[in-house]
Amino acid sequence: MALPTDPPPDKPARQPLYEASTQFKNWRFSPDQLAQTRGALNKAAVGAIQMTFETDEPGSSANVSFLGWEEEVTLVKLYISKIPQLCGHFRFPEEVEATAISYLKRFYLKNTVMDWHPKNVMLTALFLATKTTNHPISLEAYTTNIPRTAPSDVLDLEFLVSQSLNFEFTVWHAHRALWGIVLDVQSLQPPTDSAPIPSYPELYEQAIPHIHASRLTDAEFIYTPSQIALAAVALVEPDLASRWMEAKHVALNSKTALLSLQSTVEAIKAMITSSGSPPDVEAVREVDRRLRICKNPEKVVGSKAYLLKKAEEERKADEKRNKKAAEVQKAISDGDPFGESLGDASSGGLGLVDYDDDDDDD
Amino acid sequence: MNTTRWHQWTQWKRPTLRGSRNGKSGCICFPVILLNIFRSKVGKVGEGTYAVVYRGRDASTNRQVAIKKIKVGQFKDGLDMSAIREVKYLRELKHQNVIELLDVFSSKTNLNLVLEFLDADLEMIIKDKSVVFLPADIKAWMAMTFRGLEFCHRNWILHRDLKPNNLLIASDGMLKLADFGLARDFSDPGYKMTSQVITRWYRPPELLFGCRYYGTAVDIWSVGCIFAELMLRIPYMAGESDMDQVKTIFRALGTPTEEEWPGHKSLPDYVPVGDFPKHPIRQLFLAATNDAVDLLSKCLIYEPRRRISAKDALSHTYFFALPNPSHPSKLPKCSTVTLKPLDEVDGNVEGAGGLKVKAAQPNRLKRKLTGPDGEAGRSIARKLDFTRQTPGSPSL
Incomplete structure (x- = not known):
């Protein structure tokens, strides 16, 4: 962010911890990138589903009104707003709640609601979050407390969700940063005029709803946790927030960085105020109604396309198993149970051994 | 080389729970060629109740890797906490003195961690x-x-x-x-x-x-x-x-x-x-x-x-005091399998030839012990009497 007018910053002795995180490296986007990613995902999904419809019955996709990516986002947003309710029910700590929400949002940067309905993904994301944040509960206790949910509903998606998250389970949260700022502002010099000094525990209590609201937005993909936290403070105590910002930048001796931070904070404030509330339920209901028609038939258990896909997978697995059995047979008949030497194997056709085996040595 | 070490490395803390669930597939392609896994046991370097470790190599860089295949399908609560912890932290930690997690991929009901290979x-x-x-x-x-x-x-x-x-x-x-x-x-x-x-x-x-x-x-x-x-x-x-x-x-x-x-x-x-x-x-x-x-x-x-x-x-x-620490490349290494006749204690020398290829190089820097320390096995430690000097005199 530093502009050329700034004095060259001293080379930091160490990379800041946050910048070493997978969140910083892999889960930050510009608003344009987000729109592009979602648009491309949506387009690809619609294309694939249309194909499936057409294979099943030519001409059948003509009258289907597929969801646009903005509508997908709205639907996901509704389920984001359900997570805090569930967490309240289970009395999960804030970290579980925040982590589950991040997982759900990240999942839909890799997948579309037309393949995987957010209702199920949400349940899996929350269950996974309890484990990754060290608050595990048994699957049984989890599902018996959620109506119409079987253990398999949660577990069947666990791998898919983990994979979509790229197994990057660590999330840096704005509520932690808020706690840090609330502690840090207490070391500020009090203002010279007789402005009332805010009560700090109250400051946290008043700012945290803004953090909660920010979770319904894309803020965490675009901004750092501490920027979001600062915006939340600014929404409660604007003067205090600017004094803190200034104090931090006096140390840095950088006017441009201060200006840039101020505009970032303004942007986050606007985002929280404009889109930090759950979507209109009626609008979502309409989206969900259309989703029932345009969802990927290959993912609907029992449908024709689903059965076809299963059969195809089954056939491939069989093929693989037979091939493997034949190779084992060959190795045994060659007289050496250990097969040929490594060099031969890696240079020859047998080098590409299937690592996808889970039935050989378990 | 015995497999005990790998055993310990892959020995996970929880008893396994047998249960079944339908697996999820969806394999992320990773260019690893395992060396003859199923036709021989050469590629397999260790097995615990929880995970199997294979040796493989990254096809693009030819770098040796260890692949820790964690059996997930058997846990009734889904992904096990140990696996989650290991993946979670190693994903974030990149340091020359922390084992590197190169990749994670899943295959059917298994979670596979691709780790740097350490001998x-x-x-x-x-x-x-x-x-x-x-x-x-x-x-x-x-x-x-x-x-x-x-x-x-x-x-x-x-x-x-x-x-x-x-x-x-x-x-x-x-x-x-x-x-x-x-x-x-x-x-x-x-x-x-x-x-x-x-x-x-x-x-x-x-x-x-x-x-x-x-x-x-x-x-x-x-x-x-x-x-x-x-x-x-x-x-x-x-x-x-x-x-x-x-x-x-x-x-x-x-x-x-x-x-x-x-x-x-x-x-x-x-x-x-x-x-x-x-x-x-x-x-x-x-x-x-x-x-x-x-x-x-x-x-x-x-x-x-x-x-x-x-x-x-x-x-x-x-x-900061002398002597300066040894350069890592000059540190003593384990002696080779052939030089180590005590392996029968651990009972298992499977895969020895395949595994210690690297370490089997003659180690110029290895210093032979001259002291009478050979008898001080682990069992002696339990009887270590701290009122006297130890039987195995400190070799420092």
């Missing part, structure tokens, strides 16, 4: 009586351990299972912290955690007394025990049970007074185990320098808050 661990080297350690070697290992640990702690991660066989050694001699299956993050003081962590011999007294609020000091104690073990060549405080462990520690370091460790008598599982006199730690570590003894005793301070931090340990005079 030995510190326990193998400590137990290999044909290898002599120089003080400079110990200093190098300690420096690398503290560096890796300081990095974890700086990232707010507790390892919670430090012991010699979780300190792996790369072929270039670099030491790397491994096995993050018990690791967790910590941030707020006053956050309750389980005291059932860290392998007993390396477990600090506060955990033995059931302390549920702790921090980085627990790992430091383990490092202290490892430091002592490097000098003694046998586990320093090897208790036979948790209760015996407390006694062993007190016998070695003297029973703590209320001044030395305020409040320890109010810990949940505190039980008095008797009054043992204090002996200067140096009595046992005759050959060690004053700096070494000082650092060791700062790692083994009873009061956790006074125990040295990894960061401070790195600037301890021990690391």
Whole structure:
């Protein structure tokens, strides 16, 4: 962010911890990138589903009104707003709640609601979050407390969700940063005029709803946790927030960085105020109604396309198993149970051994 | 090479639960070619109840890798906590002294961790009586351990299972912290955690007394025990049970007074185990320098808050005094399988030829032990009498 007018910053002795995180490296986007990613995902999904419809019955996709990516986002947003309710029910700590929400949002940067309905993904994301944040509960206790949910509903998606998250389970949260700022502002010099000094525990209590609201937005993909936290403070105590910002930048001796931070904070404030509330339920209901028609038939258990896909997978697995059995047979008949030497194997056709085996040595 | 080490590496802490669920597929392509997994056992380097480790190589770089295949389908609660912890922390931690997680991919009901391949661990080297350690070697290992640990702690991660066989050694001699299956993050003081962590011999007294609020000091104690073990060549405080462990520690370091460790008598599982006199730690570590003894005793301070931090340990005079630490490439390595006829103790030499290809190179730097240390096996440690000098005289 530093502009050329700034004095060259001293080379930091160490990379800041946050910048070493997978969140910083892999889960930050510009608003344009987000729109592009979602648009491309949506387009690809619609294309694939249309194909499936057409294979099943030519001409059948003509009258289907597929969801646009903005509508997908709205639907996901509704389920984001359900997570805090569930967490309240289970009395999960804030970290579980925040982590589950991040997982759900990240999942839909890799997948579309037309393949995987957010209702199920949400349940899996929350269950996974309890484990990754060290608050595990048994699957049984989890599902018996959620109506119409079987253990398999949660577990069947666990791998898919983990994979979509790229197994990057660590999330840096704005509520932690808020706690840090609330502690840090207490070391500020009090203002010279007789402005009332805010009560700090109250400051946290008043700012945290803004953090909660920010979770319904894309803020965490675009901004750092501490920027979001600062915006939340600014929404409660604007003067205090600017004094803190200034104090931090006096140390840095950088006017441009201060200006840039101020505009970032303004942007986050606007985002929280404009889109930090759950979507209109009626609008979502309409989206969900259309989703029932345009969802990927290959993912609907029992449908024709689903059965076809299963059969195809089954056939491939069989093929693989037979091939493997034949190779084992060959190795045994060659007289050496250990097969040929490594060099031969890696240079020859047998080098590409299937690592996808889970039935050989378990 | 025996497979015991791999066994330990892959030995996960929970009993397995048999249960079935329909697997999820969806394989991320990763260019790894496993060496003949199913037709031979060459590629398979170890198996625990929980995971199987294979050796493979990255097809694009030809780099050797270890693939830890975790069987997930059998757990009724889905992905197991140990697996989640290991993946979670290794995904974030990139440091020369922490094992590198290169990739994660899933296949059917398995989770596969692609880790950098490391051919030995510190326990193998400590137990290999044909290898002599120089003080400079110990200093190098300690420096690398503290560096890796300081990095974890700086990232707010507790390892919670430090012991010699979780300190792996790369072929270039670099030491790397491994096995993050018990690791967790910590941030707020006053956050309750389980005291059932860290392998007993390396477990600090506060955990033995059931302390549920702790921090980085627990790992430091383990490092202290490892430091002592490097000098003694046998586990320093090897208790036979948790209760015996407390006694062993007190016998070695003297029973703590209320001044030395305020409040320890109010810990949940505190039980008095008797009054043992204090002996200067140096009595046992005759050959060690004053700096070494000082650092060791700062790692083994009873009061956790006074125990040295990894960061401070790195600037301890021990690391700046002569001798300078050995360069990693000059560190002693395990002797080869052919030179190690004691393998039948562990009973399993499967895969030996395939695995130790690298280490089987003649090691010019290996120093033969001349002292009468050969008999000091691990079992002797349990009878270590701290009122006298140890049977296996310190080789420092």
